[in-house]
Amino acid sequence: MKNVDYIIVGDGYAGLFFAHQLIKNNKSFVIFSEGKKSASQVSAGIINPVVLKKFTTFWKAQEQIDFLKISLKEIENYTGKNYLIEAPIHRIFHDENEQRLWLKKSENDELINFLDKNFDHLNVLKNDFQTGKVNQSARLNVNGFFSGLFDFLENRGDLIKEKFYYSELDTENSTYKDFTFKNILFCEGMAVKENPFFSDIPVIPNKGHHIKVKLSKQIPQNITIKKKHFLFPVNDELYFYGGTYDREQLHHNIDDSAVEQLKKGLEEFYPYDFEIDHVNFGFRPTVKDRRPIIGRHSKHQNLYVFNGLGARGILNGCYFSKNLYDFIEENIPLPKEISIERFK
Structure with missing residues (x-):
């Protein structure tokens, strides 16, 4: 034994x-x-201290971000590799109201370190009302x-x-x-x-789909783009776009409706041709x-x-x-x- x-x-x-x-x-x-x-x-x-639908944060967000960065450094000490990708999230605004709400929320003590007050315009993509950068956001090389x-x-x-x-x-x-x-x-x-x-x-399954796509026109490589879902490069050819949330269709097959939702979401801000390389999904364990x-x-x-x-x-x-x-x-x-x- x-x-x-x-x-x-x-x-x-x-x-x-x-x-x-x-x-x-x-x-x-x-x-x-x-x-x-x-x-x-x-x-x-995605490593994100902000709920980007409402421009709010969550319990212990700053403590969690700080602890993660320390932990990834410790892991690097014994694996020899850095898995943190410094690619901040840029949230595409739908209209001027979202811009104003972002600026108002950026004055809150809980959000002042997360919501950047300077807006950006991204090339290639449709972002008529610019984008807001989430400070301290990043990605993990999964x-x-x-x-x-x-x-x-x-x-x-x-x-x-x-x-x-x-x-x-x-x-x-x-x-x-x-x-x-x-x-x-x-x-x-x-x-x-x-x-x-x-x-x-009491864990509740939440099914999430994402697609890997080939874009006909390249986009900025050092950021993560968010509108309805997240878009970022995986390698020189493929980009990740996702993920959906579904508590109803819980079978272990790809949902065509979820794929269509992702296609339409990407088309909203990427006005060029793209090709879906493959689709994947998983079941997140969530709690009320x-x-x-x-x-x-x-x-x-x-x-x-x-x-x-x-x-x-x-x-x-x-x-x-x-x-x-x-x-x-x-x-x-x-x-x-x-x-x-x-x-x-």
Whole structure:
């Protein structure tokens, strides 16, 4: 039997950012990765402190941005790679009313560090009312982040590339197959609904589509463009455009209506020909109050859950992994806003 401090089940942002906390603190662990691409792995990787529909911010936005930048520097120290892409979001305004609202909101204490007061006009694109830049926004190199961390964990012998079977978990003796563990953490996204220990947590699937497109006329490379959805370059040929939000069409197939929505959204501000190279989708685990669900099982005291990251998976996964680590290792209570106890 191999003895570890932690077993992590799930390989999205929650699992990998918690693994980072364990690496920092010299804890032994293994992470079970089934090999299916999670919602995290097909996400846009947007790092954004502003809700761009209403020009508002959210709980602990500045703290989350600051903590993420520190954490990515720490990850760079052991992977040797920087996964932060300094490409600020430029929000295309629909009309003069949005310009005025942006300027008004930019005076708020919560938003003064995020909403740039100087507007820009972008070449090639239709932006008659200019764009507003979101300061401190950026992107994560999603493919690089996951492949880099998976390679690092595999080289250490911490990555187990197989499905986790709940039936082989012995909770009384804290064993799973050939492992004994102190704690086990489930970070499974929507797969939690198959988990007999945490299937009752109130996560709601939100299906998101995105398209990869070839543009006939190139656009600025060092920014992320937002109108209805986000547009940014993936490589020299392809651009990412997405993603949609759908709580109704939850089958595991591409929705033609979502693809059409994306085509029309892109055509609104890109007046040239483009070709859809491929379509992808994932299921975000969301919660009604838009806060993660984190905590300990009511009966099995060394079983934990980290879920419900929603559309802000990078920021939520990074920041709240520290809260969870401190809760388990230092017995520091979780903030009530994220605790599983708020649903009991």
